Amino acid sequence: MPAHPARIDLHAHSSWSDGTQSVHELWSQAAQEGLSALALTDHDTVAGWQELPEAVARTGVVAVPGIEVSAEHERLSVHVLALLVDPSPHTDLARELDRARRSRTERAERMVEAISADHPITWQDVRAQVAGETTTVGRPHIADALISSGVVRDRAEAFEQILHPSGPYYVRYYAPAPTVAVRAILDAGGVPVLAHPGSVSRDGELPLGLLEAMVAAGLAGLEVDHREHDPGTRARLRDFARAHRLLITGGSDYHGAGKPNRLGENLTQPHVLDAIAHRATSTTEVIRP
Template sequence: MRIDLHAHSNASDGTDSPAELVRNAVAAGLDVVALTDHDTTAGWREAVDALHGTTLTLVPGAELSCRVEGISMHLLAYLFDPQEPAFARERELVRTDRVRRARAIVERCRELGAPIEWAQVERIAGRGAVGRPHIASALVEAGVVESVDAAFTKEWLANGGRADVPKRETDPAEAIALVRAAGGVSVFAHPGASKRGRTVSEAAIADLAAAGLAGLEIDHIDHDEDTRVRLRGLAAELGLLVTGSSDYHGTRKTVRLGANTTDPAVYEALVDRATGAKPVTG
């Protein structure tokens, strides 16, 4: 059983539509895929509709923007009730602030000599929740950088980079409480991804475990083997589940669906803890 619990559609910063994501997951030989767009559930309905005639199981979820110890981090939320008012309001506030931030980043890029426009970024984002990857694609179109990855350096869009602008980010303990109140379960996404910038301390992860965090996403393209071994030891010490996934973004990144996967027993444990929503099978 092949289970990938972290994938994005063009409802946020992926390039596949939710329906295309489902079709590509089937083609990749997956049995289960989670749709975890940034701070939005906008792609859920289309993805569920695309399941018809397949044997694929969809795990509805989202990837939440958080900050602790002054460090940006992402929290994967699975199987929550999308209508729960407090959690829905927080996601809306984060999405609204994404637009403010993106406009400010575009202006900074222009001040730094990059010939990009807000209308260009809006076109690239389409219906998705606008974010830095869309601005990175605009920089590629303008010939400023060679690739999306090349835009995420201190020269341009990386955290603390010349064009970076702070955004609204939820305290992760608060986010975990919101997810739990909505019947969902939470997993810390790529906690050891040091190439993205500073990583959260083990002490802070222990605090999040005490607050109700269910697991750590350890098998991830941004974790080398030493990091995976260290995080597995931490997960065992804290009683956290260990997940694996691709963090697929379509053509915006090179990683493919199913590049890393989650053990079926861990998947079942996550599902058993959730009360807000259930996985959907075609």
């Protein structure tokens, strides 16, 4: 009988950042959805990596250790997937992530203080939504507290009405420049892939000049296939990737409950994962059963 085609999703989040499922729950769901491989790309943390070997052994779903690194360019949020990086705390990347996590927590506290003037929400309400002491508090946790308080119905409504970057409660936080993030990922032996560059949820598209600067800095790939990319955007990004010899990836950007994204709704070709594994220079490897 012919083998089942590989189904590879290179973008998913667990409760170690802003997902609603543990690593083990995430991998169980991946198995139920028929995925053959999944990347754990929690925001600015490798905390969930410790659980991956057991999750892989239990489900048979291959794991690609990664991080979604938060960067910023002229007030635009830019996310870069850092696949197969060195998780050592002594790299420039680790120092950038530590600074960003501390800034995110301070930002969250200030946002909650501002929101509480108009809505029934406290910092304790937000902390109650966080999975563990090492999990960085972010806007999704504030959204979950707003849901719990009955202010909004789901995360999507929270982000549209209260937590949007153009809204009155938004507070900025530290994030490195995208080119700095790319170079730090490379220095940590990883493979940098620009996540959802055509996202409709940010205030404006990423400028072409930024994409070209990131390529010059060593960007390896573009996440072309993503829920927030319409067919025209995908076609333009695919042309850009081919013109600059970038890897083309796809991912669900799955966060669990509260967002419409579904595991496996956008996929990556097997030869692309092979190329990522080949390009990585760290000791971090794809985890197989």
